[in-house]
Amino acid sequence: MWDAMTNIVVNEELGEAGALDVSSIEHSVIFQIKRTQALLTRRFQSRFAGFDLRPGEYGILLLIATNPGRKQTEIADALGVQRANFVPLINALERRQLTERRPSLQDRRSNALYLTPIGESFVQKICQVEAAFEAECTARLGGVKAREAFLALLSRLVAGTAVTGP
Amino acid sequence: MWDAMTNIVVNEELGEAGALDVSSIEHSVIFQIKRTQALLTRRFQSRFAGFDLRPGEYGILLLIATNPGRKQTEIADALGVQRANFVPLINALERRQLTERRPSLQDRRSNALYLTPIGESFVQKICQVEAAFEAECTARLGGVKAREAFLALLSRLVAGTAVTGP
DNA sequence: TATTGTTATACTCTATAACTATA
DNA sequence: TATAGTTATAGAGTATAACAATA
Numbered sequence: 001m002w003d004a005m006t007n008i009v010v011n012e013e014l015g016e017a018g019a020l021d022v023s024s025i026e027h028s029v030i031f032q033i034k035r036t037q038a039l040l041t042r043r044f045q046s047r048f049a050g051f052d053l054r055p056g057e058y059g060i061l062l063l064i065a066t067n068p069g070r071k072q073t074e075i076a077d078a079l080g081v082q083r084a085n086f087v088p089l090i091n092a093l094e095r096r097q098l099t100e101r102r103p104s105l106q107d108r109r110s111n112a113l114y115l116t117p118i119g120e121s122f123v124q125k126i127c128q129v130e131a132a133f134e135a136e137c138t139a140r141l142g143g144v145k146a147r148e149a150f151l152a153l154l155s156r157l158v159a160g161t162a163v164t165g166p
Numbered sequence: 167m168w169d170a171m172t173n174i175v176v177n178e179e180l181g182e183a184g185a186l187d188v189s190s191i192e193h194s195v196i197f198q199i200k201r202t203q204a205l206l207t208r209r210f211q212s213r214f215a216g217f218d219l220r221p222g223e224y225g226i227l228l229l230i231a232t233n234p235g236r237k238q239t240e241i242a243d244a245l246g247v248q249r250a251n252f253v254p255l256i257n258a259l260e261r262r263q264l265t266e267r268r269p270s271l272q273d274r275r276s277n278a279l280y281l282t283p284i285g286e287s288f289v290q291k292i293c294q295v296e297a298a299f300e301a302e303c304t305a306r307l308g309g310v311k312a313r314e315a316f317l318a319l320l321s322r323l324v325a326g327t328a329v330t331g332p
Numbered sequence: 333t334a335t336t337g338t339t340a341t342a343c344t345c346t347a348t349a350a351c352t353a354t355a
Numbered sequence: 356t357a358t359a360g361t362t363a364t365a366g367a368g369t370a371t372a373a374c375a376a377t378a
Binding site for chain 2: 367368369370371372376377378
Binding site for chain 1: 186187188189190191193194195196197198199200201202203204205206207208209210221225228229231232233236240241244245246296299300303304306307308312313314316317319320321322323324325327
């Protein structure tokens with residue numbers, strides 16, 4: 001072990017015991033964002049455990065609720081999900097009778113997405129849980145203004161980065 | 167269909183065209199962290215494209231470099247990787263002769279991890295790229311003080327959340 | 333009994349290519 | 356020719372269970 005105070009190698013045979021030196025990743029933006037996202041997603045999922053919902057499915061329901069009648073590709077794009085990967089997600093929601101696909105009259109290639117009545121009441125319930133979760137995040141960040149500043153920093157961090165792509 | 171010149175909704179039968187209403191996820195901490203992490207990781211990976219390195223492998227090399235002789239489990243824990251999933255990662259690095267496992271003399275169950283000479287020079291090279299990446303992040307965030315404040319917010323967001331778990 | 337490394341396995345998320353039917 | 360939806364597939368990342376060797 002290298003001791004910065006004494007400039008002497010200690011316990012060199014097996015490396016020192018005690019805590020690791022994690023300074024190299026502790027101040028790294030990319031490492032800490034990844035770690036935070038993983039922990040936050042875990043907590044998010046635990047809140048929605050009773051609804052059998054994944055974060056991706058939640059986003060779909062929310063966007064359809066506020067944008068009924070839109071095409072699959074539009075919803076998928078807004079969520080950053082490729083249309084090929086969107087299919088099994090919307091299939092699962094449709095199988096649970098939360099959403100439905102109606103053939104578009106203008107463009108017979110595309111499906112217009114809607115919530116079913118069951119889906120409407122389901123969204124109302126999960127919106128309450130999500131609002132509580134976001135409120136907790138806002139409180140942890142120090143209030144609404146602090147949250148907006150935080151979101152602005154996130155945005156600046158990736159400004160100009162392509163939203164989709166390889 | 168939305169006509170930007172006339173500001174008139176046309177073809178309203180199937181829902182309006184134009185941009186979706188994404189306000190519900192635009193101000194959501196969990197959605198924006200997920201999006202930012204995905205975009206930032208993509209940019210990170212493109213910078214390391216020439217090294218054939220994934221973010222996970224980069225973290226392992228960095229931690230071994232600053233903590234030579236530590237056990238696999240210690241390195242894995244610090245990175246939030248389960249020991250079962252750590253095995254193929256360290257195998258790949260060893261196959262490329264960047265790291266090596268030496269049997270521990272104190273505890274014959276465990277392997278002590280070290281960089282090879284090849285690994286040492288490799289780490290020096292990728293550290294330059296990583297420093298440039300972090301410097302760019304710092305600049306985007308508004309300087310060193312702003313970055314530390316940002317990292318503090320990330321930390322507060324998940325304070326008290328278990329690092330590992332189900 | 334508990335821990336270290338390992339194997340096997342499974343599930344999610346993501347990425348690409350190719351097909352069909354429309355436009 | 357281009358686009359919308361779909362299928363198939365492959366690669367990462369992550370999760371659990373179980374085992375042998377060792378503590």
